[in-house]
Structure formats: structure tokens, C-alpha cells
Amino acid sequence: MRSKVLKSCLALAIALAASIGSDEFAHAQAAKGPSGLPLPRFVTLKSKRVNLRIGPGTDYAVSWMYLKSGLPVEIIQEYDNWRRIRDADGTEGWVNQSLLSGQRAAIAAPWMKTKGKGVYVNLRREALPSASIVAKLEPGVMVTIGECNGDWCRAETDGASGWVAQSEIWGAYPGEAFK
Numbered sequence: 001m002r003s004k005v006l007k008s009c010l011a012l013a014i015a016l017a018a019s020i021g022s023d024e025f026a027h028a029q030a031a032k033g034p035s036g037l038p039l040p041r042f043v044t045l046k047s048k049r050v051n052l053r054i055g056p057g058t059d060y061a062v063s064w065m066y067l068k069s070g071l072p073v074e075i076i077q078e079y080d081n082w083r084r085i086r087d088a089d090g091t092e093g094w095v096n097q098s099l100l101s102g103q104r105a106a107i108a109a110p111w112m113k114t115k116g117k118g119v120y121v122n123l124r125r126e127a128l129p130s131a132s133i134v135a136k137l138e139p140g141v142m143v144t145i146g147e148c149n150g151d152w153c154r155a156e157t158d159g160a161s162g163w164v165a166q167s168e169i170w171g172a173y174p175g176e177a178f179k
Contacts, residue, residue, distance in 0.1 A: 033078035035097075040086075042171050045071045046101040052093035056082030063093050071142065072105040072171040088170045104145045104178075106153065106171025108164070112139035127152035127163040134162035147179040148172045 033039045045066055052064040056079040066087075076092070077084035083100060086092045088110040108121040120136035127149060135157075137143070143155040143164065152163045153172055166172050 033075075034080075035078055037075075039078065040074050040076045042072055042074050042104060042106075042173075043085075043100045044103045044105045045069055045073060045095075045099060047099050050095055050099045052085070052091070052095060054093060056080065056084070056094045060094065064091060070103070070105050070144070072107060073100070075100070104171065106143050106145050106155065106164075106169035108137040108141045108143060109139040109168050110170050115139070121164060121168045123155060123157075123160055123162040123164050125162050127154075129165070131163070135160040137164070143169070143171075145169075145171060148177055150175045150177045 031039045046069060048067060048069045050066040051062040052066065053060040054063050071087070073085040073087050075083045076086050079094075081097050082094045083097050084092060084094050085100075088107045109119075112119050112121075119139060121139065121141075122133045123135040123137055123143075124131040125134050137157065141157060143157040145153045145155050147154045148166055151166055153166050153169060155162065155164045155169070166174065166176070
């Protein structure tokens with residue numbers, strides 16, 4: 001019996017080692033929370049006022065208050081009706097699920113905010129690095145995203161719409177595709 005278990009474990013370890021580095025494997029192995037949805041995942045704030053709490057319940061203290069609806073956040077944990085979220089700055093805390101939306105948004109290269117003037121993320125007419133530039137987005141600008149193909153996301157902000165490189169936004173995972 002022990003031999004069969006060891007052989008099964010060895011076979012599983014070999015299969016896993018052979019597939020490490022595969023994007024398909026990484027996405028297929030995404031953890032699921034109690035809701036049945038993948039963890040982690042991106043969503044947006046539904047309300048203009050959202051309390052970020054230090055624990056999953058109204059008895060826990062408020063550590064921060066968000067004042068902008070549509071802001072992208074990442075759900076990293078679930079507990080009952082509460083979701084532990086992380087924002088683009090790395091701040092974490094708990095919010096009630098009723099204050100979150102499945103709509104998608106992103107922030108243009110928040111990690112480049114401190115790089116100084118003249119640093120932009122290009123919004124392009126087509127999903128190609130050679131396509132004409134529709135707009136230059138400053139790091140930290142929020143965009144709504146309607147779809148991503150794994151390399152590019154269709155984005156819109158202040159009347160400008162086009163495609164932005166997926167690697168230059170916070171709000172979609174590398175290789176993630178959705179419509």
C-alpha cells in the first residue's frame with residue numbers, strides 16, 4: 001500500500017515538474033475560494049465610499065476609506081460575505097462583498113509614478129506595438145477595460161479608447177484573457 005502511494009506521489013511530482021513554467025498550468029491551477037470563484041482575482045469598488053477594515057466584519061476597526069467607485073482591487077481571500085482585498089499600492093484589508101463589482105478596470109503603471117515627468121503608457125489604436133498612439137497615459141491613470149487577449153487590453157479613459165499593453169497596467173494578470 002505504502003509503495004503504491006509513493007509511486008503515485010512520485011508520478012504526480014514528475015508531471016508537475018514537467019509542466020512548471022507553463023502559463024496554462026498556472027491558470028488551470030488557480031485556487032478557488034468558498035464562493036467558487038478564482039483567487040486571486042481583480043474586481044472594482046462598486047460604491048463611492050468603501051470602508052477597508054482590519055478584519056472580516058463590522059466589529060473590526062476601519063483602517064482606510066476609499067472615496068472612488070470603479071477603483072480596481074484584487075481579491076486575495078474570502079471569508080463568509082467578506083473579501084480581503086489588495087489595492088495597487090499594496091494596502092490590504094477586508095470589505096463586504098456587496099461593495100465590490102465584477103466590472104474590470106486597471107491603473108496605468110502605478111509602479112512608474114515616481115519615475116518623473118515624461119514617462120507614459122501608450123494607448124494604441126490597435127493591439128500592436130507599432131500601432132499609432134491614441135493617447136499617452138500618465139502612470140496612475142485609471143482606465144476601464146472591457147477585454148484582454150493575454151498581451152493587450154482594450155481600455156477607455158476620458159473619451160479616449162484603444163489598446164494598452166497588459167504588462168503596463170495593474171488590473172489584469174499576465175497572460176489573462178477575457179471578454
